[in-house]
Amino acid sequence: MAGLSGAGAVPAVSGIVAQPRGRSHGMGFARAEAIRGAYLLHDRFRRQCCEAESGETEDTVCVHEIGSTPIREYEFGSLEEYNRVMADAFVPLVVFSRQPTFRCRFRAAGHADVWCFDIAASDHVVQRTDAHIQASPTGEYYKVCVMLHGICTVLQDGREAVLRGGDLAVCDTTRPYTLVMSEGARTAVLMFPRALVTIPPSTASEVTATRFGGDHGVAPIVSAFLASLVDNLESFTGAAGHRLGQHVVDLVATMLFDGLELDEPAARRSPLMARVCEFIDERLHDPELSLGTIAAAHFVSTRHLQALFQRERTTVTAWIRERRLEMCRRDLGDPYLAGESVASIATKWGFVEPSHFSRAFKAQYGRSPRAFRDQLEAAA
Template sequence: MDLVLSTEAVPDREKLDYWRDAIGRALVPMAVVPRGGRPLGGRITGGRLGHLRVCSVEADAQRISRTAAHIDSPSEAFVAVHIQVAGTATLLQDGRHAAVGAGELVVYDTARPYTLDFPEPFASRVVHLPRRSLGVPDEHIRGITATPVSATEGLGAILTPFLATLVGSAHSYPPAVAGRLAVSVVDLFGTLVAERSRFGCADSAREHLVLRIRDHIDRHLEDQELAPESVAAAHHISVRYLHRLFEEEGITVARLIQRRRLQECARELARGGSTAPAVAAVGQRWGFVNPAHFSRVFRGAYGHSPREWRRLRTAGVLRDEESGGTPPAAVRRPNATEGDRTRAA
């Protein structure tokens, strides 16, 4: 952990203000109300696990609340996984309240108001998952907030001890290992949401994430480094999970990248004219750095070399629908896996 905040050396009259600031730094800005007649004491250790924020909290009885005023302040939205290590807590959010004891887990969304009430001294561990990295629709997040998750059955039996251990040892992992562990946490959390939610959550969450990935691919087609590895990293998921997402799509990620690049090449070549760019320049613009490779894969998809295809299209031999739609050959080979672990171009 690279952040340690403690009230131990703070004068009693300043403890509450110090603790409120500590909570805001380690977690998110919140209001703090002590419970009991003595000055509030506590200790927070926090840090990072890959792209996740983690912290351990030990403190006296208190009530902390995140209100609309706090949410108006500019800060990144997180979904928090809270593991109660000692003592009890009650979470209120989305019109529900959940009472949890030691070893239990609850989820809350920092983008909406919530309250955590600790009636006695407590210890907890918290993992903040950036909302943008989850690929889970808002309604499915709302379906799991303020709902106790048992540590003795289902995904809770796996996730609770796993997260508790990770938070306590986050500082000991090298960056590469921490990054992979963070991806695993996101995957497990998505599975937990699917398990706990109703009305086909798993299918909807998968479709939502696949749409995000397809949009990412379309926006980065010109990037020569675009590949399954970079796509997975951009969405904070593993390459293995990425391939699993596309098993139902009828095409691998590498093949999808190649097909979309070929479509853009075909559209650009179809324009022809005296100012049209050279065939090699078109291929390079859309990620095909090797002209011979570009010519080979284009011929495999469209039945003609890029140069022949441009000449036939300009002469009106090819129909408009053949000028940049889905390459017929690419459709006939949806299960090809060649290149999935190498660059798609």
């Protein structure tokens, strides 16, 4: 289905300057804050929907209840309302347009971690600036944009990508970016915390604002999956939707790894780190996984391996612990695993002592594993 067409040419972008790449963030605190931020995003979005349903906005809002999680549907007739709702419901940003009128149809479904959006709108520009980032220090997300119709120009980290039907690109919300939408753009957007992807942020930054064509590598699979998903948003609700969210994030991570291999400058700098992170994720269940076993498997010294992780402001041990905690957090929130005990989940991901796992989980996410699971079940 084509997007809502806007009259006129593409807004001029000559005054838009992509910001230089920022410094990498610390991994431990940043990961915990990213997960907390995901739940804040979920709460803000639900609050905005409630306000809209109560008639406090002037635009049309349709809410379709399907399963246990509603699909949210908005129709905006003014840029002012679109800015107000979007900037509060998501990470702070600004939307502007040179068109005399603005129309947008917006549909969304998802969970605390992963959200999928179907956005069809008149020509407009989206900007997230340094000021917006300073206003939302916990806004650490990746946004995957798939063009279904029209054209989108993505600018970030000194790069520019022009997307057409089937193409996609990734933005990192911890750094400034610009999206220029034109020719009745309709876009499928997937948004999730950076902590859900195993690739270190500084490595992933090598492929932001990079066109992943719909005809090469893993990108066509991701593009087709997201295009199908926005046409069947009801499948992204309930327990099945929770699992779908995990799978689509894994698909995106695979695409990013593939992109790093294709990008020669990035590949020269980060192939070992990417391989090590993948190796670790495949062996999180092994309690014997350690600095020594990882170094030996990759034929490097432990000192060299430590230096790689120090560039990410973390250590090998901390990375392993955080990845194990993330997998446990994911399983604790999975409705299909509601019958599996907390201790069983911890053991499955390499934790030997239940008490140690509980302390580590609470330190990372601010609540005990049982309290975390109970809260999600109550919310559902």
